[in-house]
Amino acid sequence: MSTGSDNTAGRGVSEANVSRPSARSRDGAGAPPRPAVPAPNFVDSVSLIAGREITMRLRSKAFLISTGILMLAVLASVVLGSLFGGQSDPAKVAVVGAAATAVEGNAALDPVPVDDEAAGEQLLRDGEVEAIVAPAPSDPLGIAVIGLDQTPSGVVQALAVHPTVELLEPAAVDPGLAYLVAFGFGIVFFMSAITFGSTIAQSVVEEKQTRVVEILLSTVSARALLTGKVIGNSVLAFGQIVAIAVLAIAGLLVTGQKVLLGGLGSSVVWFVVFFAVGFVMLAALFAASAAMVSRAEDMGSVTTPVTMLVMIPYFLVIFFFDDPTVLAIMSYVPFSAPVGMPVRVFLGQAEWWEPILSLVILIATTALAVAIGERIYRNTLLKTGSRVPLAEALRG
Amino acid sequence: MTPASRHPYREDMLELNDVTKRYGERLALDAVSFSVGDGRLTGFVGGNGAGKTTTMRIILGVLAADGGSVSLDGSPLTATDRRRFGYMPEERGLYPKMKVLEQAVYLARLHGWAPAAARRNATELLDRLGLGERFDDTIESLSLGNQQRAQIAAALVHHPEVLVLDEPFSGLDPMAVETVQGVLADAAAGGVPVLFSSHQLDIVERLCDDLVIIAGGRIAASGGRDALRAEHGSERWELLTSGDTGWLRERPGITVAEFDGGWAVFEAESDAARQAVLAEAVSRGEVVSFTREHTTLAQIFKEVVR
Numbered sequence: 123m124s125t126g127s128d129n130t131a132g133r134g135v136s137e138a139n140v141s142r143p144s145a146r147s148r149d150g151a152g153a154p155p156r157p158a159v160p161a162p163n164f165v166d167s168v169s170l171i172a173g174r175e176i177t178m179r180l181r182s183k184a185f186l187i188s189t190g191i192l193m194l195a196v197l198a199s200v201v202l203g204s205l206f207g208g209q210s211d212p213a214k215v216a217v218v219g220a221a222a223t224a225v226e227g228n229a230a231l232d233p234v235p236v237d238d239e240a241a242g243e244q245l246l247r248d249g250e251v252e253a254i255v256a257p258a259p260s261d262p263l264g265i266a267v268i269g270l271d272q273t274p275s276g277v278v279q280a281l282a283v284h285p286t287v288e289l290l291e292p293a294a295v296d297p298g299l300a301y302l303v304a305f306g307f308g309i310v311f312f313m314s315a316i317t318f319g320s321t322i323a324q325s326v327v328e329e330k331q332t333r334v335v336e337i338l339l340s341t342v343s344a345r346a347l348l349t350g351k352v353i354g355n356s357v358l359a360f361g362q363i364v365a366i367a368v369l370a371i372a373g374l375l376v377t378g379q380k381v382l383l384g385g386l387g388s389s390v391v392w393f394v395v396f397f398a399v400g401f402v403m404l405a406a407l408f409a410a411s412a413a414m415v416s417r418a419e420d421m422g423s424v425t426t427p428v429t430m431l432v433m434i435p436y437f438l439v440i441f442f443f444d445d446p447t448v449l450a451i452m453s454y455v456p457f458s459a460p461v462g463m464p465v466r467v468f469l470g471q472a473e474w475w476e477p478i479l480s481l482v483i484l485i486a487t488t489a490l491a492v493a494i495g496e497r498i499y500r501n502t503l504l505k506t507g508s509r510v511p512l513a514e515a516l517r518g
Numbered sequence: 519m520t521p522a523s524r525h526p527y528r529e530d531m532l533e534l535n536d537v538t539k540r541y542g543e544r545l546a547l548d549a550v551s552f553s554v555g556d557g558r559l560t561g562f563v564g565g566n567g568a569g570k571t572t573t574m575r576i577i578l579g580v581l582a583a584d585g586g587s588v589s590l591d592g593s594p595l596t597a598t599d600r601r602r603f604g605y606m607p608e609e610r611g612l613y614p615k616m617k618v619l620e621q622a623v624y625l626a627r628l629h630g631w632a633p634a635a636a637r638r639n640a641t642e643l644l645d646r647l648g649l650g651e652r653f654d655d656t657i658e659s660l661s662l663g664n665q666q667r668a669q670i671a672a673a674l675v676h677h678p679e680v681l682v683l684d685e686p687f688s689g690l691d692p693m694a695v696e697t698v699q700g701v702l703a704d705a706a707a708g709g710v711p712v713l714f715s716s717h718q719l720d721i722v723e724r725l726c727d728d729l730v731i732i733a734g735g736r737i738a739a740s741g742g743r744d745a746l747r748a749e750h751g752s753e754r755w756e757l758l759t760s761g762d763t764g765w766l767r768e769r770p771g772i773t774v775a776e777f778d779g780g781w782a783v784f785e786a787e788s789d790a791a792r793q794a795v796l797a798e799a800v801s802r803g804e805v806v807s808f809t810r811e812h813t814t815l816a817q818i819f820k821e822v823v824r
Binding site: 162166167170171174178181328329332333334335336337338339340341342343504506 | 575578579580581597600601603605606607609610611612613614615616624625627628629630672673
């Protein structure tokens with residue numbers, strides 16, 4: 123905010139100009155009329171509080187820098203993925219004489235015709251080609267592959283003859299891709315929850331530590347304060363995720379990796395829905411646990427249990443993404459559902475009703491967490507000094 | 519300036535009735551009752567731990583009382599009423615990283631003011647409090663004294679209908695004390711009941727219309743400043759002459775309390791005895807002064823708290 127020109131215009135305006143009927147009945151004569159202001163409703167208060175959270179956060183250099191780094195990391199991983207991904211150029215091979223027929227039409231190989239093996243060897247030693255394919259009458263295939271210091275497996279693979287393969291139960295997704303997706307959902311949830319969870323915690327403790335909370339509570343309810351904080355930070359977390367998603371998709375499209383995008387559709391939608399609800403749950407828990415202490419230094423001790431609730435699903439996803447049983451359980455446990463269920467949807471392991479059931483469980487848990495969180499928040503907000511024991515915080 | 523004549527129709531606007539608060543076993547407030555009249559500057563004095571802050575927090579609804587009630591214009595206080603209160607907590611606090619003007623505007627808006635009006639209020643008030651040059655500075659970059667001024671702005675920016683200030687003068691330099699006194703007096707003149715606590719009894723004495731004295735969680739005395747002074751003030755008289763006042767001791771109906779050469783403080787049994795002393799002093803030599811001893815708030819405080 124600036125002290126723009128409208129300030130000067132506003133100076134000197136007397137109260138009479140803004141007089142409205144006072145809310146207090148005034149039968150005493152003599153006192154000048156007071157401007158009365160309609161009491162702001164809950165929604166107004168919440169949006170003001172949420173707006174402040176967002177403004178202050180966007181002004182923080184630390185936040186902007188860390189968001190920038192995160193964006194760069196996402197972009198880098200997309201670009202690196204395209205460089206080292208499967209779509210490599212065909213391997214150059216020197217082809218001697220009649221061996222050309224064996225190489226012809228092979229998309230994985232880029233033949234460089236040479237007159238004899240010696241010329242090929244020269245190219246190989248110069249690093250111009252990866253291998254030499256030469257005629258070999260004694261070989262059943264009639265050719266031989268000559269490498270420099272190790273078996274040129276890419277070339278051998280390209281020339282190998284495979285029997286026809288038929289799978290009775292083909293896996294829907296490539297396991298490597300599945301891992302990537304699980305890891306992606308996990309890391310996005312983990313990062314956002316930790317980042318914005320600790321932001322909320324800091325914001326709560328800051329208000330307690332600076333005692334501004336006493337002024338706030340004489341104006342707005344604890345419920346409005348908590349709701350505003352949760353919404354403000356959820357909007358930020360969401361904004362960050364959308365930015366990451368847009369960046370990642372744009373990056374994938376630009377580098378031509380359309381394959382990855384194909385199967386992601388519905389699982390991404392579920393992820394967003396689960397994330398929105400799950401984040402509110404975690405935000406309420408972070409706020410409540412932070413309200414139990416009065417100093418920023420003590421924050422770690424109370425928020426650690428909540429942090430664990432975020433970390434556990436993250437690690438479970440990484441370790442058990444290929445175990446359908448563990449994944450099935452995870453997709454119903456509220457704390458891991460935002461990661462577990464979208465992964466199962468992606469892998470095609472979930473029936474159509476499963477995400478809905480899991481979402482209902484998550485919403486119910488979130489409602490409970492918000493109720494408990496609000497109670498703790500309200501009860502502990504004005505208690506300064508040492509950490510408030512949980513039992514006392516719940517009892518009030 | 520007699521307060522009673524200033525507000526002939528005054529009634530008790532903010533009223534506490536038998537407010538009780540316990541912290542575990544300790545009875546922090548024991549049936550505290552007093553009222554703060556509309557347009558009255560009411561000083562709230564008491565020792566450390568007497569219950570001032572607890573009382574103010576209960577008035578603001580920041581703390582729940584265990585018993586009793588707080589009412590405004592005869593009806594129990596609601597959250598909506600309290601939104602029109604201005605409050606300065608004992609422990610100061612504003613957002614350290616918010617800018618001075620931005621913070622004041624934010625608080626005014628939380629109280630329901632529209633953006634433009636909130637901004638106008640904030641600008642006017644901060645200018646008046648001498649923070650006109652600091653609008654765009656963050657709170658944390660201000661000196662302690664200026665932070666205190668910003669804190670006062672935070673309590674007043676929404677044009678409250680009731681003001682409750684916990685130690686508004688602590689940490690202020692004499693210039694700022696002067697400014698804040700002016701701001702509070704204006705608020706009271708505008709019909710706002712103002713309750714403020716202070717350890718600086720001289721300021722309270724100078725500024726207040728009414729006094730509430732609390733000790734050990736009980737109201738030791740309350741009422742108009744002058745009435746309290748009349749009730750608890752001494753009946754002592756002070757005589758200063760150019761000669762010696764040793765003869766006073768021999769006078770009938772006179773008890774000398776303090777004595778030093780030509781100066782003496784004494785109590786008289788009757789007006790006649792007192793008049794006789796004056797006549798005697800005049801006949802003996804030059805009387806420099808003969809006055810009723812001025813009772814300070816500190817003396818009243820000590821007396822009622824004892």
